Every structure is written in structure tokens, then in C-alpha cells.
Amino acid sequence: MAKPRVEPTHNTRHENFYATQIDSKNITHSLFQTHHIRKPLSDSHANHMYIDPHIHMVSRTTDDYARMAAAGCVAVTEPAFWAGFDRSSAAGFHDYFRQLTESEPRRAAAYGIAHHAWICINPKEAEDHGFAREVMSMIPDFLSRPNVLGVGEIGLNRNSKTELAVFEEHLEIAARHNSLVLIHTPHLEDKLKGTRLILDAIAAHGKINPARILVDHVEEHTVRMVLERGMWAGMTLYPDTKCTAARAVDIMEMHGTERIWINSAGDWGHSDPLAVPKAVVTMRARGHTAADIHKISFDNPRAFLSQSGNFSVNAPRPTHS
Amino acid sequence: MNTPAGKPPLDRTTLIDLGFIDARAKVLDIAAFLDRLDRAPGTDAPTDFRVEAIRAALSIALDASPTRVERILKSWSDPTTEPVSHADGKAARGAHPQHKA
Numbered sequence: 256m257a258k259p260r261v262e263p264t265h266n267t268r269h270e271n272f273y274a275t276q277i278d279s280k281n282i283t284h285s286l287f288q289t290h291h292i293r294k295p296l297s298d299s300h301a302n303h304m305y306i307d308p309h310i311h312m313v314s315r316t317t318d319d320y321a322r323m324a325a326a327g328c329v330a331v332t333e334p335a336f337w338a339g340f341d342r343s344s345a346a347g348f349h350d351y352f353r354q355l356t357e358s359e360p361r362r363a364a365a366y367g368i369a370h371h372a373w374i375c376i377n378p379k380e381a382e383d384h385g386f387a388r389e390v391m392s393m394i395p396d397f398l399s400r401p402n403v404l405g406v407g408e409i410g411l412n413r414n415s416k417t418e419l420a421v422f423e424e425h426l427e428i429a430a431r432h433n434s435l436v437l438i439h440t441p442h443l444e445d446k447l448k449g450t451r452l453i454l455d456a457i458a459a460h461g462k463i464n465p466a467r468i469l470v471d472h473v474e475e476h477t478v479r480m481v482l483e484r485g486m487w488a489g490m491t492l493y494p495d496t497k498c499t500a501a502r503a504v505d506i507m508e509m510h511g512t513e514r515i516w517i518n519s520a521g522d523w524g525h526s527d528p529l530a531v532p533k534a535v536v537t538m539r540a541r542g543h544t545a546a547d548i549h550k551i552s553f554d555n556p557r558a559f560l561s562q563s564g565n566f567s568v569n570a571p572r573p574t575h576s
Numbered sequence: 577m578n579t580p581a582g583k584p585p586l587d588r589t590t591l592i593d594l595g596f597i598d599a600r601a602k603v604l605d606i607a608a609f610l611d612r613l614d615r616a617p618g619t620d621a622p623t624d625f626r627v628e629a630i631r632a633a634l635s636i637a638l639d640a641s642p643t644r645v646e647r648i649l650k651s652w653s654d655p656t657t658e659p660v661s662h663a664d665g666k667a668a669r670g671a672h673p674q675h676k677a
Contacts, residue, residue, distance in 0.1 A: 382663045413663035414654070443668035447653035476649040496670075501595070502645065509582050540594060542585035 308556040309518035319528045324366035326532040334373040334408035345389040356400040369570040373407030381421040404563040407437025411449040430462035450477040491520040492530035500534040629671035
């Protein structure tokens with residue numbers, strides 16, 4: 256499909272480029288602004304293939320799947336999380352896990368996107384230890400489902416003793432089932448302390464190869480400690496509360512591109528399901544090579560995720576139900 | 577990366593061309609936020625630790641040492657090291673009341 260092209264106007268600080276947006280019925284083109292870019296958008300730039308390794312598609316519309324596919328998304332992974340309200344029963348989690356392993360893969364496949372999931376009880380709903388254990392008892396059955404990659408996103412929310420105990424029990428489940436682990440680090444002022452508690456708990460547990468653990472939502476004050484312990488680091492591209500694209504590119508420049516990925520963590524809150532391809536635009540504007548861009552947005556997530564035999568960038572054939 | 581560790585591929589002048597307008601807008605937004613608070617009723621209320629956290633961060637942003645972002649994030653972080661007894665059910669607020677400049 257030929258894309259309309261806009262030649263940059265170098266007398267302005269910002270320039271507009273066409274981004275393809277597709278809804279379920281129509282293909283339209285709209286403008287979004289990027290930072291100042293000196294070169295015209297080339298054909299090779301137009302359809303960059305990428306993986307969004309952390310996004311909560313249960314909170315997103317089908318139109319978002321369409322836009323992501325148009326922007327080059329070939330695979331997503333979706334960790335179990337707090338869906339914006341506390342579930343009242345373990346059965347509520349069972350239904351959610353079925354949604355992650357049955358419904359979302361079908362919805363994604365309709366747009367050629369391979370969908371994968373991670374299973375856990377998130378730390379925000381884990382303050383009731385008995386309830387958390389009831390939910391955790393369901394995890395092993397779901398770990399055997401074909402699109403499940405491992406245990407996640409486990410971790411801490413407000414750094415409580417019960418959250419930490421539940422985190423350690425999740426680690427044990429992952430170790431027993433030889434699963435990959437995806438870790439949520441706390442928000443804002445709780446992140447530094449929580450990341451330290453998480454890394455210390457992993458070291459004390461000692462049964463999981465650090466190369467099979469990804470610690471997500473790192474920022475400038477936590478990325479180094481994660482990488483130094485041999486784990487993978489994820490940078491979440493949020494408009495306000497985590498990394499902006501510009502800061503994520505700064506972190507790559509300072510810490511390199513080994514064992515690091517970017518994700519949108521798009522969910523029901525203030526977030527952007529196209530954050531990864533927009534970060535790619537920022538990387539181009541900042542003079543990074545196509546090889547580095549491909550590594551951070553495709554090769555790296557594929558390398559980590561492929562440690563699970565269930566990961567593939569090839570979506571299954573669409574089905575109707 | 578094809579550039580030495582820590583070095584952006586673009587030179588300083590190009591980075592200024594690329595980022596100045598965006599940074600300018602953000603500086604004005606912060607100044608406008610502080611002006612708005614000054615205009616608002618309630619100036620006799622106790623100082624809000626979050627606003628003080630921003631003022632402290634601005635002094636870090638203006639100093640000549642590197643790693644400004646890392647130092648600001650650390651200054652806003654919970655300085656304690658032990659898990660809390662219970663989660664209070666509230667969301668994180670962006671800066672800790674015991675933040676340090």
C-alpha cells in the first residue's frame with residue numbers, strides 16, 4: 256500500500272509524518288508529530304517490524320490491535336495485572352486467565368499478531384495472603400497452555416511484607432516449573448526501595464538463572480543494578496509516570512543495548528499502545544542505526560522470550576468463535 | 577551501539593536543535609504550575625512536600641554535575657529499606673515525604 260509522504264520542512268522545530276491508522280472498516284492516514292527529523296521518512300522506515308513485550312490488551316480496543324499491526328507489530332506478550340479494580344474471588348482470576356489464554360490470542364490473530372501471556376496474582380491484589388495462595392494454586396494449570404511464557408508480572412506494589420512473601424512464593428512456582436519470570440517494579444517513590452527488595456529476594460531464593468528473569472519498568476536509578484545482576488531490564492514508555500521515549504533512548508546510550516527492551520505497558524490508564532513504534536521514530540531522529548533499532552525493538556525481546564518454547568512471532572491462523 | 581558508551585550519536589548543536597523547543601515548553605509548564613499555586617487560595621496552608629520535592633529537584637537540574645535524572649529520582653525515593661507492615665491501599669504519590677535534596 257502506498258503511503259502518502261510529507262517532505263520535512265526544516266524551518267520548523269517539529270515536523271509531521273504520516274502514521275497509518277487502521278480501524279476495523281477503513282484505512283485512514285493521520286498525522287502525528289514527532290521530534291525534529293532531518294531526513295524524509297524512507298520506505299524502509301515505514302513498516303518496521305517490532306514486538307511489544309508488555310502490553311495489557313484486555314484493556315485495549317480491537318482498533319488498537321489494528322493500529323499496532325499497521326505500525327509493524329508482529330507479537331505481543333501480556334502479563335497478568337491489576338485490571339483497575341480488585342476482583343472479589345479466585346474465580347474472577349480464573350476467568351481473567353482464560354481471557355489471557357483463549358480470547359486475546361484469537362483477537363490478536365485476526366490482525367496477524369502473535370499473542371502470549373504471563374500468569375500470576377499481581378502484587379496490588381496480593382495483600383490478603385490466603386486469597387493470593389488460592390489464586391496461585393491455579394497458576395500451574397495455566398502454565399501449560401500453549402501461549403503462556405511464564406510467571407508474571409510478579410513483584411511489589413507498596414513494598415509490604417505480604418507482597419514480598421507472595422513474590423517469593425511466585426519465584427518458587429517459576430523455579431518448580433522452569434518458567435521465565437517477568438517482574439513489575441513499584442511506582443514512583445516506591446521503585447528504588449522495591450527494586451532492591453526484589454533483587455535481594457531473587458538472590459536469596461537462588462534457584463532461577465538471572466538470564467531467565469526480566470525486571471520491568473526500570474528507570475535511570477534502577478537500570479544499572481538490574482543489569483549488573485545478569486537479569487534483563489525493561490523500559491516502559493509512559494507519558495508521565497515511567498520513561499518517556501527520549502529518556503529511554505538516553506538510557507540506551509548510557510547503558511548499551513544488551514539485555515534491554517522497550518515496551519508500552521499499554522493498559523486502562525494513561526498510556527499509548529503505539530509507544531514502541533513512536534520510540535523507534537525518536538531513535539531515528541537521535542541518529543541511531545537501523546541495526547540498533549531492530550535490536551532493541553525486535554531482536555532483544557525475541558531472544559529473551561524465545562527461552563520459552565512457547566514464544567513465536569508467527570500468529571496462528573485466525574479463527575472465529 | 578555504534579557510539580562510545582554514554583555518547584549520543586548526534587553532536588551537541590544538533591541535540592539542541594532537536595530538543596530545545598520541547599525543553600523550553602516544559603520549563604514554562606513548571607513555572608506556570610508554581611505561579612498557579614501562588615495565585616491559588618490556601619497560601620497559609622502547610623507546605624506540601626510534593627511541591628518542595630519539585631523545588632529541590634530544580635536545584636539538582638541546574639547544577640553542573642552529571643546524572644541529574646538519576647539523582648532527582650533518588651531524591652524523591654523512599655529512603656527506608658525494610659518492607660512496610662501492610663500496604664495502605666493508596667497509590668504512590670510521586671515523591672516521598674522524607675525526600676532529600
